Amino acid sequence: MLSGAHPALSRRTLALYALPTLGLTMMHWLITVFLLKYATDVIGVSPVMVGLLFAGGRLWDAVSDPLAGWASDGTRSRLGRRRPWMLGAAVPLGLAFVALWRVPGTPGSGAAALWLGGCLLLFFTALTAARIPYMALSAELTPDHHERTRLSAARVGAEILGLFCGLLALHMVENATSMREVAGWVAGGIAGLTILCLAVAGIGLREVEGFQGRGATGPVAGMRDVLRNPHARRLTLALVLAELGLGALLVSVPFITEHYGQPGTSALRILSFALPFALSVPVWIPLGRRFGKGRCYTAATGLCALAFLLLGWTYASLTASTVSMLLIGFSQAALRTFPTSIKADILDWDEAHTGQRKEGAYFAAWELADKAAGALSVAVVGFAIAGADGAVTPEGIRLATSTIPAILLAVATVVMLGFRLDARAHAELRARIDGRVPQGGGSRPASAVVT
Secondary structure, rough: OOOOOOOOOOHHHHHHHHHHHHHHHHHHHHHHHHHHHHHHHHHHHOOHHHHHHHHHHHHHHHHHHHHHHHHHHHHHOOOOHHHHHHHHHHHHHHHHHHHHHHOOOOOOOOHHHHHHHHHHHHHHHHHHHHHHHHHHHHHHOOOOOOOOHHHHHHHHHHHHHHHHHHHHHHHHHHHOOHHHHHHHHHHHHHHHHHHHHHHHHHHHHOEEEHHHOOOOHHHHHHHHHHHHHHHHHHHHHHHHHHHHHHHHHHHHHHHHHHHHOOOOHHHHHHHHHHHHHHHHHHHHHHHHHOOOOOHHHHHHHHHHHHHHHHOOOOOHHHHHHHHHHHHHHHHHHHHHHHHHHHHHHHHHHHHHHHHOOOOHHHHHHHHHHHHHHHHHHHHHHHHEEEEOOOOOOOHHHHHHHHHHHHHHHHHHHHHOOOOOOHHHHHHHHHHHHHHOOOOOOOOOOOOOEOO
């Protein structure tokens, strides 16, 4: 094997690692798809204000994410570097999520907007503290080039289950007689499940003992190494462009259904995306082995760009728009499965050149980019869909959910055409790291685990 002989991950490890994604995905979908609509219709906060609150939370992420990544890399404990953070952040994350949907006071008041902003800040902070160490584990559990794709696929499987559960929650809230009351109860259930998943994974997983004490010297140094990594720069730009395009579509779905006389069908529209997404993950895994992870990701961004372009002309017909969403779902299966696996390879490039293991710093940078794209997508939709009189217009919907995403995905395709970290290049990196080829830098094999 090009990537060296490494044992396959057990089903137990795959299941434990995937588990937290279930609850986190449900949170993500309910916030991404419906919080803007909920805030405007139920809480009485303007779309522009919601966009500004999201943007403010992401400005804080620019500080908290690098700090959390660096702190996680440098943590020394009996449980390892990552699990203490996952366990400690679980309860604050759940409480903050519930508070987002239980806004007290009079709708439309300044206090309601202030509450929403404060809860978003707490939620983003707790999410950072839990998710960055959790994602960092994906690069530590196996050094094998293709086992990493299998690990990523397991997480995407949990993401798909979380997506369907999130769509059920969305349908319940969107069609409730008392939206505020139902949203509160649904949020409570999702929060409890997320806390449980993080706790089970945090207790059950095992970490590599030899990685402790090998992080960057500081958060600035860690971010500097990320920027110096040519593979990280290229992938990060493509990820931001792709996430911004999909995020704009998802935020707009409730407005699309309402504008075209199909209120209450948001979950049905997204289901036409979710089903091919779920069914296509097993298709992309062997394609990745055959043609390479980077090439498959690049091809998927191009296909997604074409699907977005088609979507702009099919909104009025549920049947026709379903075809566009099917193509988007098929391509998104690749866009969700391969990046985490590719990121682990990029971290090996960094270790081969620096002798350090700073998964936290790298995933902090990637999480920050992902969050920024998600928040920006809310702002883009908030500004684009409104006409001169403030009403939603067909031109604004098409601009925000078809033209702009298609352009973004096309640029992402061009960016990824130059990505060169394939299986052979990664095998050479692993040979250097594992000591099969003499080199400096102080790398050493990582085999022991923290029990």
